[in-house]
Amino acid sequence: MKVMVVGARGMLGADLVKILSPLHRVIGVDNEEFDITDWPVTSSSMAEIGPDAVINCAAWTDVDGCERDPDRAFAVNARGAGFVARAAAECGARLIHISTDFVFDGRKRGPYTEDAAPNPLSVYGRSKLAGEGESLGYCPGCLVVRTAWLFGRNGKNFVDTIIKISSGRESIEVVDDQTGSPTYSVDLSGALAALLDRGTSGILNVTNSGHCSWWEYAAYIVDILGISCAVRPVSSERIGRPAPRPAFSILSTDRLEAELGHTLRPWREAVKEYIESTKPSGFSYLSC
Numbered sequence: 001m002k003v004m005v006v007g008a009r010g011m012l013g014a015d016l017v018k019i020l021s022p023l024h025r026v027i028g029v030d031n032e033e034f035d036i037t038d039w040p041v042t043s044s045s046m047a048e049i050g051p052d053a054v055i056n057c058a059a060w061t062d063v064d065g066c067e068r069d070p071d072r073a074f075a076v077n078a079r080g081a082g083f084v085a086r087a088a089a090e091c092g093a094r095l096i097h098i099s100t101d102f103v104f105d106g107r108k109r110g111p112y113t114e115d116a117a118p119n120p121l122s123v124y125g126r127s128k129l130a131g132e133g134e135s136l137g138y139c140p141g142c143l144v145v146r147t148a149w150l151f152g153r154n155g156k157n158f159v160d161t162i163i164k165i166s167s168g169r170e171s172i173e174v175v176d177d178q179t180g181s182p183t184y185s186v187d188l189s190g191a192l193a194a195l196l197d198r199g200t201s202g203i204l205n206v207t208n209s210g211h212c213s214w215w216e217y218a219a220y221i222v223d224i225l226g227i228s229c230a231v232r233p234v235s236s237e238r239i240g241r242p243a244p245r246p247a248f249s250i251l252s253t254d255r256l257e258a259e260l261g262h263t264l265r266p267w268r269e270a271v272k273e274y275i276e277s278t279k280p281s282g283f284s285y286l287s288c
């Protein structure tokens with residue numbers, strides 16, 4: 001298949017291009033090739049490439065930035081997603097669109113299944129939910145994949161932040177009142193490759209297995225690094241970020257298991273492998 005990855009230089013897109021490349025003819029595009037908020041350019045670029053499948057990883061993912069600039073958030077995450085979907089439909093290409101756990105309010109005390117009612121708290125969540133609607137509207141047979149708490153080599157992420165801020169510090173403060181499932185962009189990319197082959201459609205949750213609070217997540221990272229930095233729990237209120245986040249956004253992966261015959265590995269294994277793989281050889285975090 002000729003597979004077009006939109007948002008190919010982002011955290012997920014870059015790993016996805018790498019994983020799909022031995023399997024398909026992959027064309028990665030990002031801001032530099034075309035801006036998805038520009039319909040004439042999006043439509044003509046896609047028609048020129050003529051993909052069999054499009055995986056849309058492009059988004060404005062700065063959650064607090066979106067809160068401050070809703071017009072830009074909706075332009076990229078909603079209207080831009082719609083332009084990608086419309087252009088894919090015009091080419092007859094199959095679409096996979098990536099979405100988020102932030103479409104939920106996090107007030108449920110159990111995992112969100114794919115048919116749970118969304119109720120986003122933030123501009124980012126509302127714009128992403130609108131992007132789901134645009135994608136399903138133009139491509140009713142598409143697959144919308146909801147994922148969460150991504151980390152990976154090619155983007156700003158929590159693991160790298162904790163490695164950076166914990167080094168040489170006696171203690172750090174991390175919120176303990178938000179729970180979710182850290183998800184490795186490499187593992188998500190592997191699942192997307194399998195789902196593309198299967199032709200799965202509808203809404204599907206894909207995260208690594210298990211869940212934790214940001215505080216537990218940070219404590220685990222510091223533990224792997226073997227450094228003596230205390231991780232102190234604090235409330236989201238105390239940190240006071242512009243965009244509200246869901247307190248509990250665990251996504252049920254029962255449908256994923258039914259589709260693929262397995263779930264993704266536990267998040268702890270994935271984080272450990274990520275840290276090991278990004279550490280320069282001979283490097284010790286103890287010497288930071």
Ligand SMILES: NC(=O)c1ccc[n+]([C@@H]2O[C@H](COP(=O)([O-])OP(=O)(O)OC[C@H]3O[C@@H](n4cnc5c(N)ncnc54)[C@H](OP(=O)(O)O)[C@@H]3O)[C@@H](O)[C@H]2O)c1
Nearest residue numbers: 007009010011012031035036058059100147148149150155
């Ligand atoms: N990161 C997370 O924790 C997380 C959690 C749940 C779901 N998701 C979803 O997963 C997907 C991938 O996220 P990610 O973390 O890989 O995002 P990312 O690293 O921010 O990558 C997104 C890419 O899209 C590009 N892009 C932004 N606006 C564009 C536009 N107007 N036209 C063309 N390209 C544009 C970005 O380019 P620039 O950098 O130049 O703007 C970037 O290369 C997104 O749909 C996101 O909503 C992410």
